[in-house]
Amino acid sequence: MNSYLFELKEGLIISFKAIRANKVRSILTTLGIIIGVWAVVTMSTAIKGIDLAFQSGVSSLGSDNLYIDKWAWFTNDTPWWELRNRKNLDMEDYERFVSLAELPLAVAPSMFSRETVKHEDKALEFINITGTTHNYLETTNLVMEEGRFFNELESDGNRNVIVLGSEVNKKLFPLGNGLGNYVRVKGQKLKVVGILEEQGSWVMGNFNPDNQVFVPIGFVFKYLQRESFGSITINVRAPNSTMVEPVKEEAIGIMRRVRGLSYDQPDDFSINQQEGLLSEINSTIGVIQIAGLFITGLSLFVGAIGIMNIMFVSVKERTKEIGIRKAIGAKRRTILGQFISESAVICLLGGTIGLGLAVLTSFIINQFLPTAVQIDAVFLAIIISILTGVLSGFAPAYTAAKMDPVDALRYE
Amino acid sequence: MNIINIEHIAKIYQVGSEEVHALADVSLKIDKNEYVAIMGPSGSGKSTLMNILGCLDTPTKGLYEFTGVNVSDMNDNELAVIRNRQIGFVFQTFNLLPRSDALHNVELPLIYSGIPYQERRDRAKEALGQVGLADRMDHKPNELSGGQRQRVAIARALVTDPSIILADEPTGNLDTKTGEDIMHLFHLLHEQGNTIILVTHEEYIAEHAARIIRIRDGLIESDTPVVNRVETKSNGISLQS
Numbered sequence: 045m046n047s048y049l050f051e052l053k054e055g056l057i058i059s060f061k062a063i064r065a066n067k068v069r070s071i072l073t074t075l076g077i078i079i080g081v082w083a084v085v086t087m088s089t090a091i092k093g094i095d096l097a098f099q100s101g102v103s104s105l106g107s108d109n110l111y112i113d114k115w116a117w118f119t120n121d122t123p124w125w126e127l128r129n130r131k132n133l134d135m136e137d138y139e140r141f142v143s144l145a146e147l148p149l150a151v152a153p154s155m156f157s158r159e160t161v162k163h164e165d166k167a168l169e170f171i172n173i174t175g176t177t178h179n180y181l182e183t184t185n186l187v188m189e190e191g192r193f194f195n196e197l198e199s200d201g202n203r204n205v206i207v208l209g210s211e212v213n214k215k216l217f218p219l220g221n222g223l224g225n226y227v228r229v230k231g232q233k234l235k236v237v238g239i240l241e242e243q244g245s246w247v248m249g250n251f252n253p254d255n256q257v258f259v260p261i262g263f264v265f266k267y268l269q270r271e272s273f274g275s276i277t278i279n280v281r282a283p284n285s286t287m288v289e290p291v292k293e294e295a296i297g298i299m300r301r302v303r304g305l306s307y308d309q310p311d312d313f314s315i316n317q318q319e320g321l322l323s324e325i326n327s328t329i330g331v332i333q334i335a336g337l338f339i340t341g342l343s344l345f346v347g348a349i350g351i352m353n354i355m356f357v358s359v360k361e362r363t364k365e366i367g368i369r370k371a372i373g374a375k376r377r378t379i380l381g382q383f384i385s386e387s388a389v390i391c392l393l394g395g396t397i398g399l400g401l402a403v404l405t406s407f408i409i410n411q412f413l414p415t416a417v418q419i420d421a422v423f424l425a426i427i428i429s430i431l432t433g434v435l436s437g438f439a440p441a442y443t444a445a446k447m448d449p450v451d452a453l454r455y456e
Numbered sequence: 457m458n459i460i461n462i463e464h465i466a467k468i469y470q471v472g473s474e475e476v477h478a479l480a481d482v483s484l485k486i487d488k489n490e491y492v493a494i495m496g497p498s499g500s501g502k503s504t505l506m507n508i509l510g511c512l513d514t515p516t517k518g519l520y521e522f523t524g525v526n527v528s529d530m531n532d533n534e535l536a537v538i539r540n541r542q543i544g545f546v547f548q549t550f551n552l553l554p555r556s557d558a559l560h561n562v563e564l565p566l567i568y569s570g571i572p573y574q575e576r577r578d579r580a581k582e583a584l585g586q587v588g589l590a591d592r593m594d595h596k597p598n599e600l601s602g603g604q605r606q607r608v609a610i611a612r613a614l615v616t617d618p619s620i621i622l623a624d625e626p627t628g629n630l631d632t633k634t635g636e637d638i639m640h641l642f643h644l645l646h647e648q649g650n651t652i653i654l655v656t657h658e659e660y661i662a663e664h665a666a667r668i669i670r671i672r673d674g675l676i677e678s679d680t681p682v683v684n685r686v687e688t689k690s691n692g693i694s695l696q697s
């Protein structure tokens with residue numbers, strides 16, 4: 045054991061000497077590994093970032109929430125045309141649901157529309173406008189940054205009031221004077237009564253609350269989307285996660301009553317949940333992961349071939365050196381270890397550089413995705429580079445180890 | 457006891473369809489503290505014999521006992537250990553590692569026998585001192601003269617305190633005067649009790665030894681003691697020990 049450690053140490057010292065003596069070649073050789081490790085680490089970091097962003101985007105919906113909708117988020121068994129033929133959910137359904145439901149913490153309707161939102165010469169196109177009621181906030185995890193959500197009076201009276209998502213506010217009012225100011229939607233002047241706290245997740249895109257605005261639902265029906273053409277969503281929040289199932293059970297029962305379904309008719313509504321979204325996202329990310337690992341693995345493989353090639357050249361070139369070492373008593377094992385550790389050291393150096401570049405890259409990625417190089421990616425990179433070195437160095441090292449000393453010494 | 461005992465050694469190379477008998481049938485005994493020169497025309501099998509004696513190569517046929525141990529059937533690793541501990545080899549072309557300094561070249565055999573850092577450094581410095589190169593330890597081979605390189609190679613051969621020193625034309629690449637310096641070193645090593653075998657083309661060099669073996673076509677032609685041994689001059693080189 046001791047002698048193995050000793051040989052390992054001496055082998056590493058010899059490797060460092062050899063690498064120093066062939067600087068340019070060593071750098072060129074490592075390029076493949078640098079790129080490979082960089083790709084692996086960057087890819088895994090990016091995937092982690094995407095994952096994290098999705099998760100946080102989804103969890104901003106709240107895990108205790110149910111969404112009663114005409115549409116199912118995931119249509120596994122019900123074909124879409126059947127969904128389309130369902131009767132729209134309307135405000136009447138909502139009101140009857142509210143009056144019958146006992147378990148939910150809060151219930152609010154919502155109706156989406158897309159419009160241009162303007163302030164003076166600034167205009168934001170295709171902004172998601174959510175029409176809802178005063179208790180909408182209680183069905184979400186959203187928090188006010190400034191001002192307040194519109195109140196019952198404003199909501200019932202369909203006043204021209206609006207709550208802005210943080211991004212919308214920043215774009216329309218870069219000076220920060222949004223609160224109390226006015227914006228225009230479809231020619232209507234709406235007063236900004238509140239601004240939401242930033243959610244900071246890009247994944248949900250236009251569905252990210254940061255990019256949305258909220259108005260009384262009546263405003264949407266009046267100016268943007270006639271009630272009879274659209275279907276509302278009923279947002280239901282359970283008091284806590286253990287209550288989600290009972291709330292769901294109750295909601296199904298009530299909705300069947302409200303919609304007047306007989307016992308043999310299927311539901312003509314869907315109860316959507318974040319959970320389903322998560323599993324959908326996870327399987328998508330799984331696919332990205334496999335594809336990413338395959339591609340980056342390929343680049344590492346190319347790097348490994350490069351190392352192997354160079355090590356073969358190096359062994360050939362140093363045939364005389366190998367002969368000398370064998371003549372004065374180096375065993376096969378010693379020579380094998382020397383060349384393997386040389387290739388492992390080269391790869392480790394390359395891997396470290398690649399890792400450094402990946403850390404730099406992650407700062408750039410961090411501009412878009414909340415992520416950083418994880419400690420497990422660091423270990424992964426180190427292990428991968430050593431492993432690549434050992435594996436790609438083995439064949440060349442083996443040819444070196446089994447050289448005949450007399451032949452090797454005679455080699456010119 | 458004999459350090460070397462070979463009986464009916466043959467080395468046969470297959471070149472195409474032809475068999476080359478580099479050594480046909482050689483038997484030989486060499487005692488401790490002998491000083492032997494091997495001579496013969498080019499291609500007669502001198503290097504082949506030296507390589508077998510030095511455990512760098514194995515005979516096709518025959519028996520080889522080194523210090524009483526049968527080495528003819530040893531495997532690669534066992535031979536490596538013998539080369540490392542018991543044999544000091546000096547080559548015509550020096551065979552130093554070009555990128556390592558003199559000290560590292562000399563300590564290399566000690567690295568392979570697992571001697572700890574400080575001890576092997578000390579021993580390598582001592583060996584370099586013995587060959588008069590104490591002030592050249594950090595020089596690379598290309599910063600040394602031919603004679604100095606050969607002295608580094610001799611220091612490397614000595615450093616493990618081997619049972620035998622084998623030198624295949626050690627003066628072949630050196631001018632007469634430098635060659636004489638090297639021969640003086642061998643003389644001193646012999647006086648210290650070392651066993652030395654050297655190969656040479658030159659009668660004058662061979663006559664430094666106490667016994668001359670002549671070979672021709674892979675066979676021993678004659679094996680005679682030297683009557684008038686050549687005395688070496690010190691030329692300022694002395695062995696310190």
Ligand SMILES: Nc1ncnc2c1ncn2[C@@H]1O[C@H](COP(=O)(O)OP(=O)(O)OP(=O)(O)O)[C@@H](O)[C@H]1O
Pocket residue numbers: 469470471476477478496497498499500501502503504505
């Ligand atoms: N690897 C080999 N394959 C084939 N033949 C070989 C091989 N090595 C040596 N020989 C042959 O064996 C014979 C002896 O060679 P060796 O090198 O021992 O001669 P030598 O006496 O040392 O010659 P020199 O004085 O020129 O160094 C030569 O005929 C040579 O061609």
Ligand SMILES: [Mg+2]
Pocket residue numbers: 502503504624
């Ligand atoms: Mg020869």
